Amino acid sequence: MNYLSLSIITGILFTTCVVAQTPKQPMLGKRSVALLNSNALQFKDLNKNGKLDPYEDWRLPVEKRVNDLVAQMTLEEKIGFMLISTTRMAGDYSFQQNAPKAEISSGFNEEDLVQPNNMFTRKPLPVPMLSAAGTTKGVTQFHLRHFILRANPSARTIAEWSNNLQALCETTRLGIPAIVASNPRNHVTIDASIGLSVGTTAFSKWPGELGLAAMRDLKLTREFAQIAAQEWASVGLRKGYMYMADLATEPRWQRIEGTFGEDADLTASMIREIVLGFQGTALNPLSVAMTTKHFPGGGPQVDGQDSHFDWGKFAHYPGGMFDYHVKPFKAAIDAGTSAIMPYYSAPKGNGFEEVGFSYNKAIIQDLLRKKLGFKGIINSDTGPIDMMPWGVENLTLQQRYQKALDAGVDIFSGTADPTVLLETARKGLVSEARINESVSRLLREKFLLGLFENPYVDVDRAVQLVGSEPLQKKADLAHRKSIVLLQNDAKQLPIQAKTKVYFETYYDNGRGGNAVHVHKPAQSNSNLEFVSSKDEADVVLLWLIPTGGSLFTAAGKPIELRLSRHHVDMNHVNELLKSKPTVLAINFSSPWVLDELDVSAAKTVLATFGTTPDALLDVVRGVYKPTGKLPFTIPASEKAVAENKSDVPGFQEGGNYARFRFGHGLSY
Numbered sequence: 001m002n003y004l005s006l007s008i009i010t011g012i013l014f015t016t017c018v019v020a021q022t023p024k025q026p027m028l029g030k031r032s033v034a035l036l037n038s039n040a041l042q043f044k045d046l047n048k049n050g051k052l053d054p055y056e057d058w059r060l061p062v063e064k065r066v067n068d069l070v071a072q073m074t075l076e077e078k079i080g081f082m083l084i085s086t087t088r089m090a091g092d093y094s095f096q097q098n099a100p101k102a103e104i105s106s107g108f109n110e111e112d113l114v115q116p117n118n119m120f121t122r123k124p125l126p127v128p129m130l131s132a133a134g135t136t137k138g139v140t141q142f143h144l145r146h147f148i149l150r151a152n153p154s155a156r157t158i159a160e161w162s163n164n165l166q167a168l169c170e171t172t173r174l175g176i177p178a179i180v181a182s183n184p185r186n187h188v189t190i191d192a193s194i195g196l197s198v199g200t201t202a203f204s205k206w207p208g209e210l211g212l213a214a215m216r217d218l219k220l221t222r223e224f225a226q227i228a229a230q231e232w233a234s235v236g237l238r239k240g241y242m243y244m245a246d247l248a249t250e251p252r253w254q255r256i257e258g259t260f261g262e263d264a265d266l267t268a269s270m271i272r273e274i275v276l277g278f279q280g281t282a283l284n285p286l287s288v289a290m291t292t293k294h295f296p297g298g299g300p301q302v303d304g305q306d307s308h309f310d311w312g313k314f315a316h317y318p319g320g321m322f323d324y325h326v327k328p329f330k331a332a333i334d335a336g337t338s339a340i341m342p343y344y345s346a347p348k349g350n351g352f353e354e355v356g357f358s359y360n361k362a363i364i365q366d367l368l369r370k371k372l373g374f375k376g377i378i379n380s381d382t383g384p385i386d387m388m389p390w391g392v393e394n395l396t397l398q399q400r401y402q403k404a405l406d407a408g409v410d411i412f413s414g415t416a417d418p419t420v421l422l423e424t425a426r427k428g429l430v431s432e433a434r435i436n437e438s439v440s441r442l443l444r445e446k447f448l449l450g451l452f453e454n455p456y457v458d459v460d461r462a463v464q465l466v467g468s469e470p471l472q473k474k475a476d477l478a479h480r481k482s483i484v485l486l487q488n489d490a491k492q493l494p495i496q497a498k499t500k501v502y503f504e505t506y507y508d509n510g511r512g513g514n515a516v517h518v519h520k521p522a523q524s525n526s527n528l529e530f531v532s533s534k535d536e537a538d539v540v541l542l543w544l545i546p547t548g549g550s551l552f553t554a555a556g557k558p559i560e561l562r563l564s565r566h567h568v569d570m571n572h573v574n575e576l577l578k579s580k581p582t583v584l585a586i587n588f589s590s591p592w593v594l595d596e597l598d599v600s601a602a603k604t605v606l607a608t609f610g611t612t613p614d615a616l617l618d619v620v621r622g623v624y625k626p627t628g629k630l631p632f633t634i635p636a637s638e639k640a641v642a643e644n645k646s647d648v649p650g651f652q653e654g655g656n657y658a659r660f661r662f663g664h665g666l667s668y
Contacts, residue, residue: 026058026285029454031167033175046175046452047072055452062447066440072174075425075432076418078439080143084181084379085416087135087147087165139168142418145178146411146442148241155202155235155466159459162236166455177455179446181239181291184209186228186475188610190257190547190589203231204471208610209243210588211482213260213631214665218273220478225277227471229288232278234462238449239289240278241341241379245271245328246297248591248632249321250646252304252559254551257589257610259299261631262649262662264324268331275335283338285450291379292332294343296363297325300647304559307344311556313356313390315345319648322350330372338445339377340368342409344388355391358384359400364408377441380404383414402429410438479615482608484628485666489603492583493668494622495539497527502537502580505613506568507545519613528621540582541620543608544568546592561593561641570596577601585616591634591650593641594659607634622668629665633658 028035028044036043036052043056054060054068073081138144147165149158162180169178185201187208206212206224215221232240247267248256260270271292279287298307298315305312329340342357342364357363358380368374381388385400392400401424404412412421424430446452465471485493495501503519520530531537546566563586564570576582578601585606586592594602607630608616618624633650635641636659644653651662 026450026453029166029456030170031456032170044175044453046170047173048175058453062444065447065452066443069174069176069443070436070439073439075435076422077143077174077176078432078435079418079422079425081145081176081439081442082411082421082435083142083144083415083418084146084148084411084413085138085144086150086414087138087180135165136168138416139165139178140172142416143172144416144418145169145176145446146181146239147178148181148183148413149237150183152201155231155462156459158235158237159457159462163456163459166236169455176443177446177451179239179289179449179451180237181241182232182237184240184242184258185232185237186224188479188612190545190587190610202467204228204467204475205612206475207479207482208589209258209260210256210631211609211611211628212478213266213270214484214607214609214628215478215481216266216627216629217478217481218269220474220481221270221273222277223474224478225274227474229278229286231466231471232288233286234457234465236455236457237288238451239291239338239445241291241293243271243274243290243292244294244298245292245332246294246343247299247325247328247649249299249325249649250301250304251561251591251632251635251641251644251650253299253301254304254306254554254559254590255298256591256632260328262633262651263631264327264649266631267328271328272331272335275332275337279336279338282336283445283448285453287449289338289445289449290332291339291341291377292329292337293341294345294381295329295340295357295368296322296342297329298343298345299325301345302348302646304646305556306551306554307346307356307390308388308551309554309556310390312554313344313346313388314348314354315343315646316348317350317647319645321647324649325647326367326372329368333372333374337376339379340374341379341381341413344381344384344390346391353391355403356384356389358409359389359392359403359407361407369408377445378408378410380409380412380414385412385415385420387414398424398427398429405430405434405438410441476612476615479611480618480624482611482628483615483619483626484607484630484664485619485626485668486605486607486630486634486660486664487603488666488668490581491668492539492581492604493620494625495528495541495583495620497621498529500529500531500536500538501541502531502534502539503541503543503613503617504534504576505543505545506573507547521613521617525614526617526621528617534576534580537580540576540580541585541616542573542576542582543585543587543613543616544573545587547589560638561590561635562596562638563592563594564596566590566592574598574601583620585620587611588634591632593635593638595637626665626667629663630660631662633662634660 034045036045046056055065165178185203186206244258246259248259248262260267275290278290300315302314302316307313344356346354346356397420401421505517546563546568583604587608619626640657
């Protein structure tokens, strides 16, 4: 058995076999501090005082180590510890693997097509400005130890950068290590905007989150999380800003692509497997800590508008199903999620104070802490203090910090500048005892992750592991399981061997128009014959990639879900459908309304949720029989969408709401 295979097996086993006792001598990773010897054991002298302090003693219970370190920290160090900021990297290739510079584009072009097996992913779009500090200044002057990495370089670059960051932290007064978080890095996605996803990366490439839910395979979901955790930990990423436990009950909400669908029970099961896969049954030195978001559920937005914007600041519950949206978070808590992130939204009605959830004491303290029993970290979403302070706009920045801390927030995302929070504490608007509560929770996570003993990674191992063939093989199976056969009325599937196929992908090209890409896979990899034009073909395979643009291009206008409103030329589509027997595949990043399709011609329809051309072809030609099930309901019309109750899942809407219901999926 080779080193890589053994590494993979070891990583998969860790979640079911967490070591019960601390090893006699853990591996100590260091760059500059001295080692202390005691009873034939070694310890790191992190504060450089020549003696063994309790927080340096890995034999002691975590609580004793935490209490000792909190007592040694200055107020300035504590305040810096309560901020998590986007960090920058030299050659910061956000969303573009190995690109010479970061580019800003508004859509697909031919260069966006990733070959040979990766579906295209969009380049980033302009987003609200995030506060970022130079890493050295952040560590040494602002006392920051929490960072969000949004850059998209190679595994080697991330691993080397992570080691350099930890070496810098080691030189500081107390030698407290850093923790680096990221948004998802393992999915084929359409809206790869900063704060949502990192798009196509060096990591193993899996279906989008909706696709994972469509698999209906909890075992493979757990394996996905275990594999991704190995990749992340190998490069020094030890915290995930993920996954979304929000429910896709409002079909117009523009963040549905990152959810596991509309059903609370399915989402709860998915979140449970995700947390246990990334973290194990308890946080340990092999874990990646999860930040489950966005409590108490960001799905039921008024008119589908998002609360990143003033016009979308409210969530509401016209169907009285608030508790339904909380259900997946209960599963995350039961599985031991390390942190929970409240959303920006303010609840409209339902008896709650109409302030953003990060300011809402009834939501965080009464519901999340007391009723649900969550004892972990409350991590604000990015920018609730100065960018999205819904319901508290009239408060000063210091008063906003005061209210959020009183509600229960432990760490604030989106700023690297500790000045205002430090002033808030110095003026007595928040007690140091309250600050200590948050710092203790944050330190506890670091101790459990083993970062005080060894925050460094093996760069060569990371390069060997990340995106490796054995890992991708599992992901390739997931891609095939994620595809849903919606209808096969003409019994065209599976396409028979030697059939001449014209395979066209149709998508927004980012320049106000549309682009066509004709796929001609290697004939040796298929039993089909691929041709260059529809006139030569026996069957057309047409794959539509609708997109409404990034979440951050929203303008507060009414949101429509017809394909023609999402950069699809329906005249072109219907003409193609009528010209030849056609297999129509549609990528659903939202529950698109399909009422513009020529019903008499669109007899064979598949749904994808972020997958690869090879996976689609294997389902079409019968190499893999479709098994996927819809993760949400596809509405019958725009009228049905407009009349929906935002907190009610589509399968409970009743009447003529559904064209295809949640759970629908055929085979052959």
